[in-house]
Amino acid sequence: MIQIGTNTIMTLQESIMHNKITGFYKRKGTTATTFRSSVLGRRRGRRQRKVLNLVLTSGIPPSLTPEAIKMHPAQIVWYGSTLSVMITVHFSMKLLAEHVQNWKKPKEQKAIVIIILMAPLYAVDSYVGLINFFGTEAFFTFLDSIKECYEALVIAKFLSLMYSYLNISLSKNIVPDEIKGREIHHSFPMTLFQPHTTHLDHHTLKLLKNWTWQFALIRPACSILMITLQYFEVYPSWVSWTITIILNISVSLALYSLVIFHHVFAKELEPHKPLAKFLCIKGIVFFCFWQGIVLDLLASLGIIRSRYSWLTVERIEEGYQNILVCAEMVFFSVYQLYAYSAAPYKANNNSSPPSDKKSK
Template identity: 30%
Template sequence: MSCPSDNTAAVQQGSFWNGDNINWDTHVIGWAVSGGCAVLTVLISLVTILQHCRNYTNRGEQRQILRILYMPPVYAIISFFSYRYFRDYTYYALIEVSYEAVTLSAFLLLLIEYVAKTGTGHSAEKAMERKDKRPLPIPFCCWRYRPTKAYFMYTLKWSVLQYVIIRPLVSVVGIVCQAYNVLCEAGGFNFHFADAYLEIVDFISISVALYGLFLFYGLTKEELRGRRPLAKFLAIKLIVMFTWYQGFVFTALEGRVIHPTAYWTETNIANGLNALAICIEMVFFSAFMMWGYNWHDYVIPGEPKTNIFRPLWDSINYADFIHEIFGSFKYYFTTLFSSRPAHGPRIADTPNGKMDFGQAFGLHDSVRKYPSKSGGALNPYYASYDDDIRLAPYGPTGGADSPTASTNLRQHLSQSSEGAGYDARGYRRA
């Protein structure tokens, strides 16, 4: 089978300038509109980006926000070029959609930063210790998961960050296939060509990524209250949905409403309309992101403005992505070839079968090693000394207030607090 060509053999004869006047044909009008919208999108996004850079007071959060704010201008600029150079539309589209993976991954790391602020030591894992076992979201709601497991955060991060690997690889393979004329996007869902297989891989990858985001949002919506997480997510996801659905609609109109001309095929016109619509929509999405990712939350009165170069470098330096990806690899590799369990201590293993106040709200370490009853060995599941201290029974010679009980208590405290700064009486040394 041969792949139908996206382009005609004819070359567009018109140009933007025709002598001393502008040749305002339909294509040139669309060219001007898409270019003007792209410039307006860049200006709106630039205001938001520079304000975050000048008030760069929370690196962990704002470096992810800057990456998300790049999405409208990236889409607008690439869509303008795909409209202007419509015969190479497929190459530009494959490059454009790759940035979606960066944005979704940055959004997850931003949510983790928000949640981590509610845990001890700025740790999302500590915040997860407050969560009970619960069912997975639809369609896997018949299975339950425990957020306190050590592998939970690694699995969650990997479910989203895998897309930042898979999606660019799919685009690279698609570009190569297009160069050899075996991609065939215009041929529909045909398994004789590469596009069908790449679409399946991309669909599975983005479905896993979105499922991970939904799971984490449902788990931590109490911690995210006041952060407008839904608006932030919609600012990203609506861009993806609009671009995908309108592309599907324009493709469906080929041969019915959209007809070829002397210089453009049906596919050229459908692609051009999609690119023009994206340029227009990005103006509104850049304004929406200005509200959703407002810089006022990071302005500290009286503090000097920060230099813009460090924030810009942080936003394009993806070392944190690499660290998270390889951190997950390392964890699973170590778990696979190690005898250590792949999870932390279960809540039921604590003395009372549940976490105490300090554990639940991250006021101290959830797992601390204290001397066990047998002496010498360390039991990681004792959260306090209470289970080790046993006063003598009440009686004439062994009551709780008797000298024997007091002596036993002092001896116990002396032994269990050895090296911790306490003397034999249980008082802190000077």
């Protein structure tokens, strides 16, 4: 039997006892008013006893009581975000366990594990921001920096994963002959710095790698700078805009190099579902970035506004952003089950695993 809340039962019992006592004293009166009140009291007591008996015998769960149904919106947000984070962590850990149980190609699967952990890290990070809603500006900058620094690492590891699929090792100058000489067509504004058409060789591959890894270095450096300036309360708006422009150029260059790499090796990478893998990363980055832009626009138009002097619009934006991220990571954690499936490694269980020596 499902138990009902203790407070509800005690309230019903106290009300019944109150009606009994008042009914007793009212029966001592002689007027019609006191008699009528006594009758109504007895009827009310009988109804409440029926409700109490129904609750105790049928086992109505506490979640169906009126007190539980009327929850504050903040409670609904908190419960929903908690559930979203739990689902995200569940699916991510499930996929992670499958790769660990079928650990056949360490070089590839190490990169995959780092990428898989992106969704739960984003969800937990945003959830912490919801719990500590009234934290300092430096605290929220620190939370954002964790996500964005990990994003930089994931982008770099994605390129390393593609290199592993193709058995390319720039450190050992291992570049298959069949891929050398392929044409790379750059588009504007990259044509301002590179020829419109270049041929693939060791130098070109190294350049693409550098374009990707530069974001993994610039992002943490900018995060440390922002946190330090905010901690000492020296963070003018022109510094904020300068750092934002630098980061946007840096991440655009990193993503551009991944697109070029996928375009050049689309045929060789097709069995590994590179587009699905890339969209999983790009989707997380895309949603987190552009929904932040949309929230800023809604705040500037006055659609998002604060009704209280102690609550700033920036905090409301941060709250909406964290709620959306918690919900979106549920989708991406499920999508990762397809994009980064452990099935190709399970298929090699009965055979000797391929060697990674060429790809190291």
